[in-house]
Amino acid sequence: MHFSKPLTLAALSDLRPTQMAFGAAEVLAKRAEWARLKRRDRAQALAEHWFPAVRGPGEHFYIVDHHHLGAALLQEEVEQVWVMQLADYADLQIDMFWRLMEFQHWAHPYDAEGCRRHYEDMPSRLDDLGDDPYRSLAGLARHAGGFAKDTAPYAEFVWAEFFRRQPGLRKLGALKPGSSIPTAKLKLAMELAHGPDARHLPGWSGKAEAA
Known part of the structure; x- marks a missing residue:
């Protein structure tokens, strides 16, 4: 499989979300899919499912997709995943970082009740997302x-x-x-x-x- 950008192996627990909520039912469905996979198939699935992300302030990776999969894998105690870096905004101030992320359609600052919130309220871990x-x-x-x-x-x-x-x-x-x-x-x-x-x-x- 060919990728146009290099991949980085990252700790799943360190990946930061760019949305505030998810659907718990979808996370459960992905956990069920994972449970049905054999050990070899799990390794292949992890190799093929990379997480698109932006490097942000503090050198953290902020993922812009696959939040449900990431949350499911985290609950299944998966430790590392592959990340594809889409952009490097690490030198930006945090407010400007989030403004640019939203401009690029890489952030969704709405909580589990559909209300817009300040960027400061964005969870720092995938297991902190609210259930909508x-x-x-x-x-x-x-x-x-x-x-x-x-x-x-x-x-x-x-x-x-x-x-x-x-x-x-x-x-x-x-x-x-x-x-x-x-x-x-x-x-x-x-x-x-x-x-x-x-x-x-x-x-x-x-x-x-x-x-």
């Missing part, structure tokens, strides 16, 4: 065919916010961190994802209403 159950719902809906995977950064967080604002889903009861996603909520989320109100969202695969 609506991000879990978005991940489950995508895997079930509710919408297509989109290459745009943080696309599923946009879907999470869409679902969070739907009165029909709220009527079925609040989603709580760490809880499983009820079948009724996933079914309704699938219907909403295919509906015309979601037509502007990334990966929408529904049908527009006739004019």
